Amino acid sequence: KLRPMILKDIADRTGLDVSTISRVVNSKYIQTHFGILPLKQLFSEAMQTADGQEVSSHEIKTILGGFIENEDKRNPLTDEALMNMLNDKCYNIARRTVAKYREMMDIPVARLRKEI
Numbered sequence: 001k002l003r004p005m006i007l008k009d010i011a012d013r014t015g016l017d018v019s020t021i022s023r024v025v026n027s028k029y030i031q032t033h034f035g036i037l038p039l040k041q042l043f044s045e046a047m048q049t050a051d052g053q054e055v056s057s058h059e060i061k062t063i064l065g066g067f068i069e070n071e072d073k074r075n076p077l078t079d080e081a082l083m084n085m086l087n088d089k090c091y092n093i094a095r096r097t098v099a100k101y102r103e104m105m106d107i108p109v110a111r112l113r114k115e116i
Contacts, residue, residue: 007043050090060091061101068107073115 007025011018028039045057067085071077077085079102083095107113 005043006045048092050092055091057101060086060093061105063089063091064098064101065105065107068102068113071113073113076110076113078110 007018007021011021025039029036030039047055049055067082079095079098083098086093
């Protein structure tokens with residue numbers, strides 16, 4: 001498993017403040033085999049599970065997307081229900097964070113996902 005790299009990792013190694021690293025990374029790009037990417041895209045928010053492991057927010061978004069993809073379309077899952085499902089899998093996450101990730105993934109709220 002990959003461990004997410006966060007700006008704090010770079011700040012700790014360089015002895016600079018996280019805000020300084022963020023400003024530098026924000027205006028830089030990297031050329032890869034996959035094209036030119038914003039350098040900031042290579043960093044992830046890290047979250048801790050109930051057992052103390054760090055996981056990437058990307059991993060949580062993937063699980064969240066899976067829950068929504070497999071939901072009953074006649075009775076879609078609310079952000080609260082999604083939060084409870086993630087908490088059951090030991091991902092300590094708030095309902096507001098679930099809503100933020102859902103919006104980042106361009107997934108509408110439950111009432112707009114409902115199919116008749």
